[in-house]
Amino acid sequence: xxxxxxxxxxxxxxxxxxxxxxxxVDLVVLTVRDDVLxxxxxRRGEEPFAGCAALPGGFVRPGEDLAEAAARELAEETGLHAxxxxxxxxxxxxxxxRDPRMRVVSVAHLVLAPGLAEPHPxxxxxxxxxxxxxxVLAGAPALAFDHxxxxxxxxxxxxxxxxxxxxxxxFCADEFTVxxxxxxxxxxxxxxLDPRNFHRKVTGTPxxxxxxGGSTARGxxxxxxxxxxxxxxxxxxxxxxxxx
Amino acid sequence: xxxxxxxxxxxxxxxxxxxxxxxxVDLVVLTVRDDVLxxxxxRRGEEPFAGCAALPGGFVRPGEDLAEAAARELAEETGLHAxxxxxxxxxxxxxxxRDPRMRVVSVAHLVLAPGLAEPHPxxxxxxxxxxxxxxVLAGAPALAFDHxxxxxxxxxxxxxxxxxxxxxxxFCADEFTVxxxxxxxxxxxxxxLDPRNFHRKVTGTPxxxxxxGGSTARGxxxxxxxxxxxxxxxxxxxxxxxxx
DNA sequence: CCAAAAGTGTTTGATTTACACCCATGG
DNA sequence: CCATGGGTGTAAATCAAACACTTTTGG
Numbered sequence: 001x002x003x004x005x006x007x008x009x010x011x012x013x014x015x016x017x018x019x020x021x022x023x024x025v026d027l028v029v030l031t032v033r034d035d036v037l038x039x040x041x042x043r044r045g046e047e048p049f050a051g052c053a054a055l056p057g058g059f060v061r062p063g064e065d066l067a068e069a070a071a072r073e074l075a076e077e078t079g080l081h082a083x084x085x086x087x088x089x090x091x092x093x094x095x096x097x098r099d100p101r102m103r104v105v106s107v108a109h110l111v112l113a114p115g116l117a118e119p120h121p122x123x124x125x126x127x128x129x130x131x132x133x134x135x136v137l138a139g140a141p142a143l144a145f146d147h148x149x150x151x152x153x154x155x156x157x158x159x160x161x162x163x164x165x166x167x168x169x170x171f172c173a174d175e176f177t178v179x180x181x182x183x184x185x186x187x188x189x190x191x192x193l194d195p196r197n198f199h200r201k202v203t204g205t206p207x208x209x210x211x212x213g214g215s216t217a218r219g220x221x222x223x224x225x226x227x228x229x230x231x232x233x234x235x236x237x238x239x240x241x242x243x244x
Numbered sequence: 245x246x247x248x249x250x251x252x253x254x255x256x257x258x259x260x261x262x263x264x265x266x267x268x269v270d271l272v273v274l275t276v277r278d279d280v281l282x283x284x285x286x287r288r289g290e291e292p293f294a295g296c297a298a299l300p301g302g303f304v305r306p307g308e309d310l311a312e313a314a315a316r317e318l319a320e321e322t323g324l325h326a327x328x329x330x331x332x333x334x335x336x337x338x339x340x341x342r343d344p345r346m347r348v349v350s351v352a353h354l355v356l357a358p359g360l361a362e363p364h365p366x367x368x369x370x371x372x373x374x375x376x377x378x379x380v381l382a383g384a385p386a387l388a389f390d391h392x393x394x395x396x397x398x399x400x401x402x403x404x405x406x407x408x409x410x411x412x413x414x415f416c417a418d419e420f421t422v423x424x425x426x427x428x429x430x431x432x433x434x435x436x437l438d439p440r441n442f443h444r445k446v447t448g449t450p451x452x453x454x455x456x457g458g459s460t461a462r463g464x465x466x467x468x469x470x471x472x473x474x475x476x477x478x479x480x481x482x483x484x485x486x487x488x
Numbered sequence: 489c490c491a492a493a494a495g496t497g498t499t500t501g502a503t504t505t506a507c508a509c510c511c512a513t514g515g
Numbered sequence: 516c517c518a519t520g521g522g523t524g525t526a527a528a529t530c531a532a533a534c535a536c537t538t539t540t541g542g
Binding site: 195220 | 523
């Protein structure tokens with residue numbers, strides 16, 4: 001079908017070739033709180049979708065790279081100042097009509113943050129809060145634009161990367177126990193994991209954990225050794241696999 | 245550092261918030277020919293980088309979705325009409341200054357095509373040809389813009405996905421033998437694989453191959469059974485792993 | 489018959505799984 | 516002492532690598 005299109009002209013500066021696009025970044029910020037995978041949502045203050053829940057995000061500014069814009073929006077909209085444990089580009093969404101105002105291409109980013117992080121909405125968003133991802137995926141608070149699809153892709157990416165990378169530790173605070181890390185995997189995958197085998201596996205993976213020497217005692221039970229994120233040189237073979 | 249910026253204003257339609265961007269798609273088209281992983285390059289006809297090698301690509305048009313634009317550019321610039329075996333979004337690149345003319349965000353796509361495909365350059369590109377990926381990665385023909393980095397990301401993605409998906413078959417023609425598929429894996433990974441174990445593994449993976457019943461004899465040796473791409477329902481566990 | 493490539497069987501070692509068991513603390 | 520969770524040992528099952536061997540063609 002492209003052969004009978006009369007517009008096969010050389011690429012140049014004809015405005016028909018590069019119509020004005022707006023470029024935004026949207027953020028899928030995930031954390032694990034109370035043993036549940038949660039996603040950061042804001043309440044939109046303006047049309048379209050005013051009052052509706054949405055992923056945090058905003059326009060990319062003239063001098064900014066995409067990742068830079070994502071980091072700025074994260075700080076601006078949520079007050080999560082501490083460097084997030086992990087920020088990576090997710091995918092871009094540019095379906096015509098996804099924003100009723102104009103042609104917008106959104107470059108979505110995935111952020112994994114420790115559960116401690118408490119958002120206090122900055123200037124832009126009327127409200128920012130963590131909500132259980134499972135509920136949002138089920139449609140509980142409906143999301144603006146095509147953010148439901150973006151969230152789905154982000155959760156899927158997180159689940160997949162946990163399997164063959166050291167990213168699970170990105171959900172943990174600076175110091176954490178093996179049980180903390182196991183809670184992360186269980187929350188993200190939604191499956192129970194054997195504590196004994198989990199312990200052996202993560203402590204036996206070179207580069208994943210760095211022991212701090214300290215230990216902690218929470219409630220009854222033997223104190224657990226504390227660890228920090230390791231250099232995680234070795235990604236393969238898979239760290240762990242969700243239950244068969 | 246974002247806290248002392250005096251521009252924390254609500255997002256709206258202030259043109260400073262959404263300056264004009266151009267949005268393009270760039271294509272990393274990979275194939276396996278003569279047991280070597282190759283990438284499709286075009287020669288740029290215009291400034292900037294006139295005469296320089298580059299990845300095929302072009303501007304996204306007003307009514308088009310991103311994947312649509314990628315498919316159109318593929319057909320226009322290379323004449324590869326047959327539906328490619330696989331097309332997926334790779335990543336977006338928007339560093340300020342990556343295009344000297346204006347602010348351009350490029351949404352790169354990854355295309356895996358059978359080795360048969362012979363490009364005959366369409367209207368736009370002055371020339372299109374397949375070049376060994378290893379040479380381009382080494383800098384042999386220097387690429388325009390930041391296309392070297394995009395290519396690196398594309399090859400890395402292809403290598404990774406071959407391991408845990410059925411994508412290897414995307415490089416094969418409609419009907420192919422197990423040896424053809426093995427040649428693909430060896431070319432992409434650059435490692436030799438045991439023919440016996442490879443055979444057992446791929447024929448034993450449900451959904452990967454559909455036997456056609458036919459067989460082929462090339463040169464001396466026992467004829468090989470022919471297969472078609474299967475539904476590939478099961479992606480995990482990893483199909484294969486590059487040599488340890 | 490011989491060479492060459494396709495395909496099967498078998499052996500060996502690594503990895504995963506399941507679970508018995510010991511360790512260290514609070515109450 | 517006992518409950519609770521942290522951590523180690525071990526045996527069975529599963530999987531992967533190496534390779535001997537059989538099958539089916541062309542010359």
